[in-house]
Amino acid sequence: MYSLRSRRAKILLFSSSCAVIAYFIRRYRRSALLKKRRALVIPKESLTTDASPQSPTIRNALNKQFYHQIRALIRILIPKIKSDSFALLILHLTTLITRTFLSIYIAHLDGAIVKSLVQRNPRQFFRAICTFIGVAVPASFINSSIRFIESKLSLALRTKLTQHAYEAYFKNQTYYRVTNLDSRLLTPDQNLTDDIETFTSTLTHLFSHLTKPFFDIAVISWSLIAMVRQRASARGLKEVPIMTVIVFFITFTALRKLSPRFGKLVSEEARRRGILRFAHTRVIANAEEIAFFDGHQVEKNWVLKLYDQLREQTNLIIKKKLWFIMLEQFLMKYFWHASGMMFIAIPFLTYDGPPETDDPVGDPLGISARTEAFTVSKNLLTSGADALERIISSYKEIAELAGHTDRVYTMLHVFDDCANAHYQRALVTTDESHDEHSSSVVAKKKVAINQRAEGKIIESDEDIIAEDVPIITPNGDVIVESLSLKITPAMHVLITGPNGCGKSSFFRIVRGLWPVYSGRLHRPDPSNFFLIPQRPYMCPGTLRDQIIYPHTVANAFVDDTKLMDILDNVELKYIVQREGGLSAERDWKDILSGGEKQRLGLARIFYHRPRYALLDECTSAVSIDVEGKIYERAKELGVSLLTITHRPSLWAYHTHLLQFDGNGRWTFEILNTEKLLTLRDEKERLETQLAGIPKIQQRLNELCQLLGDDTTATTTREDQDNEDILFVAILEFNHGCYITNCPIGGKRSSDLDNDLYKHQCPRCGFGGQCFGPSICCNSLGCRVGHPFDARQCSKENHSLTPCVINSAVCSSVPNGRCAAHGVCCGTESCQIDESCSEASSQEADSSKEEHLPHSRFTLLQ
Numbered sequence: 001m002y003s004l005r006s007r008r009a010k011i012l013l014f015s016s017s018c019a020v021i022a023y024f025i026r027r028y029r030r031s032a033l034l035k036k037r038r039a040l041v042i043p044k045e046s047l048t049t050d051a052s053p054q055s056p057t058i059r060n061a062l063n064k065q066f067y068h069q070i071r072a073l074i075r076i077l078i079p080k081i082k083s084d085s086f087a088l089l090i091l092h093l094t095t096l097i098t099r100t101f102l103s104i105y106i107a108h109l110d111g112a113i114v115k116s117l118v119q120r121n122p123r124q125f126f127r128a129i130c131t132f133i134g135v136a137v138p139a140s141f142i143n144s145s146i147r148f149i150e151s152k153l154s155l156a157l158r159t160k161l162t163q164h165a166y167e168a169y170f171k172n173q174t175y176y177r178v179t180n181l182d183s184r185l186l187t188p189d190q191n192l193t194d195d196i197e198t199f200t201s202t203l204t205h206l207f208s209h210l211t212k213p214f215f216d217i218a219v220i221s222w223s224l225i226a227m228v229r230q231r232a233s234a235r236g237l238k239e240v241p242i243m244t245v246i247v248f249f250i251t252f253t254a255l256r257k258l259s260p261r262f263g264k265l266v267s268e269e270a271r272r273r274g275i276l277r278f279a280h281t282r283v284i285a286n287a288e289e290i291a292f293f294d295g296h297q298v299e300k301n302w303v304l305k306l307y308d309q310l311r312e313q314t315n316l317i318i319k320k321k322l323w324f325i326m327l328e329q330f331l332m333k334y335f336w337h338a339s340g341m342m343f344i345a346i347p348f349l350t351y352d353g354p355p356e357t358d359d360p361v362g363d364p365l366g367i368s369a370r371t372e373a374f375t376v377s378k379n380l381l382t383s384g385a386d387a388l389e390r391i392i393s394s395y396k397e398i399a400e401l402a403g404h405t406d407r408v409y410t411m412l413h414v415f416d417d418c419a420n421a422h423y424q425r426a427l428v429t430t431d432e433s434h435d436e437h438s439s440s441v442v443a444k445k446k447v448a449i450n451q452r453a454e455g456k457i458i459e460s461d462e463d464i465i466a467e468d469v470p471i472i473t474p475n476g477d478v479i480v481e482s483l484s485l486k487i488t489p490a491m492h493v494l495i496t497g498p499n500g501c502g503k504s505s506f507f508r509i510v511r512g513l514w515p516v517y518s519g520r521l522h523r524p525d526p527s528n529f530f531l532i533p534q535r536p537y538m539c540p541g542t543l544r545d546q547i548i549y550p551h552t553v554a555n556a557f558v559d560d561t562k563l564m565d566i567l568d569n570v571e572l573k574y575i576v577q578r579e580g581g582l583s584a585e586r587d588w589k590d591i592l593s594g595g596e597k598q599r600l601g602l603a604r605i606f607y608h609r610p611r612y613a614l615l616d617e618c619t620s621a622v623s624i625d626v627e628g629k630i631y632e633r634a635k636e637l638g639v640s641l642l643t644i645t646h647r648p649s650l651w652a653y654h655t656h657l658l659q660f661d662g663n664g665r666w667t668f669e670i671l672n673t674e675k676l677l678t679l680r681d682e683k684e685r686l687e688t689q690l691a692g693i694p695k696i697q698q699r700l701n702e703l704c705q706l707l708g709d710d711t712t713a714t715t716t717r718e719d720q721d722n723e724d725i726l727f728v729a730i731l732e733f734n735h736g737c738y739i740t741n742c743p744i745g746g747k748r749s750s751d752l753d754n755d756l757y758k759h760q761c762p763r764c765g766f767g768g769q770c771f772g773p774s775i776c777c778n779s780l781g782c783r784v785g786h787p788f789d790a791r792q793c794s795k796e797n798h799s800l801t802p803c804v805i806n807s808a809v810c811s812s813v814p815n816g817r818c819a820a821h822g823v824c825c826g827t828e829s830c831q832i833d834e835s836c837s838e839a840s841s842q843e844a845d846s847s848k849e850e851h852l853p854h855s856r857f858t859l860l861q
């Protein structure tokens, strides 16, 4: 029997050890996995602060910080005594106090009911029950009022804070600066909605949870002391308060030491929730592009990953709460209950005075009075314990409140900083060498941007004058070190340059979206500028609202007839009928085409008539003829056009050219459209020539192979060698035009009239030969413009050297050769020519081949 038991014990011990080991391994693995996943999204700094145990000084600093933050926020919530939030606060306080007194009264009533039962006194019993029911009516009303006023107070506080936050958010373009120039707030939308709501409701709830228990404890202690005093010869008046303090201290210390850091945990949870919501917003905003690319899998994976991270955080909080609530329950339910019974017992057990009875005949030992006292004090102690429990358990809520407070306070602080042009940003690019090959623009320098901009903005009457103003991105990349120019309203400036060279950034600086870090910028009041971007913003509302944006109907200064004229200016009048009038409300972003949206955007210029229109590739989807008309009309209105464009069709409408080269240099000069067009032609020609170089090399290799020359020299050397050969080849062939878009009449080098480069013009048709890009001749005659021939003859395009036609020269067409009996053809056309008799042609074929000049044609003119 003994051995059986010991075997069982061993098995039990072994299996429980295995279970414990398995549990710890699993825990370790999970925490390692969790750490790894968290590292994917959480910035390093926040991970460090979150994971490292905090020293007491840091905790103190945090407490101080919380105190400072909550004080600042309360000043916003209750700005003065004569405010609705303060009135609601007082009302809330009054109901809470009333309920405390009612609770004490009900505890006494309970005692009276028990006493009447012990005394078997039906009259007293029914009277006490009736009073109890009578009191229950106002008590229920007070209870419900507490909830009602708490909700009203929470809403009032939320309204106050929201109004304050909106005021700050929409001041000084903070909504732009917060996301573009500063990186402290990832999801301001969530801060402005969820965070404010959670903060105010937690604060109000905590206010109820803390104020009432404090009253309860004060009033209940007073009642209990009064009761003990009645028993003059009982102990407890000193012992009970001392023991209460000890019990309270033990509980509070245990909970404080063992409590997880709920503030940080919920703050991180809120952050992850915000990122997840932002991912959804992004999917909605880019739904069309994603659908076109069928990119839902990528988006789904991303959203799921973010959800996973949120789930992990929520899970972590739930788990931490399990152990914490267990501890809380143990201490505050069972430990306190036992302590409470001891507190009640002390005055009862230590009483050694005369029998307490008001009925020496029916109850000579005073049992009913003692029972009544016991019931009352038990009820009071239960209420007191309840109150104390609430105070202690609010430690967790205070920690959570600290998290919400920090988020709201940070939001307001960042808004304030951004409004005052003080930004902080995590720098994204650090290594300049990375940019060198990947981008057309090379960042020359990087500046620390977490500082105030030192440049001066001076309001001028009408000119824009930049004096040594740099163009610096919010990342601190210096795009242009110093820009100095003067633009007057009489000028129309074309702004060009490669991608990322700072064209739009110039607009941002002029319009005041980006700071002026140094130098001086003179510019008229921002109301003199109107920007039309490539994708104009379509606001919610009617068609009329789109034209007059950002005005509203209330402050619009033209009537509908004028609005129709405006639409006429941008050739968009038809849209009124199509969409059902100027008052039609649609989702304009979705129902208009790209070009229509751009034209509607341009219509705003005709409505607002600004001094300067900043046009940022805003006609890329508008047809060239309509674009020209719009530009002409805008100029007639007296609007100065500052246009960023890559379209040469717009050059004619501008007087000056601001050109960035992408390496930090720029030029500002009078625009000579004709000269520019010539230069552009030349540039395009050279670009095409350069594009032909690989073909040159390929042909060279072909020739080498055909001639049995050593090809290794041209094909197998290292890159440098190849480049040298290519260069020599270019020099060699550079005397003529070998490319497919030679100008009409373009020549090929006479140096190539050499057997080495000879080859026959392509074959075509029925035993024919190509004479031109689409001319095919055989002995029967010539066929012009047949697609089959064009395909065959176009092979000559890829040839570097001229092809040879072995027939007699004729003169009825330029560079003519006899093509058939009585027909003379050049590369472009054919003519009847008597000189092309069969005999002459054969003669040439048979005997004079070597001496005849080569016939060449250029296929694409």
Ligand SMILES: Nc1ncnc2c1ncn2[C@@H]1O[C@H](COP(=O)(O)OP(=O)(O)OP(=O)(O)O)[C@@H](O)[C@H]1O
Residues within 6 Å of the ligand: 180, 181, 441, 473, 474, 475, 479, 497, 498, 499, 500, 501, 502, 503, 504, 505, 506
């Ligand atoms: N909000 C921003 N934060 C950080 N860098 C930015 C921001 N906006 C633009 N940049 C950077 O500033 C540089 C100049 O941008 P800008 O928009 O002025 O180019 P651009 O000349 O208009 O080019 P494109 O012709 O492609 O429109 C780019 O390198 C870009 O990456």
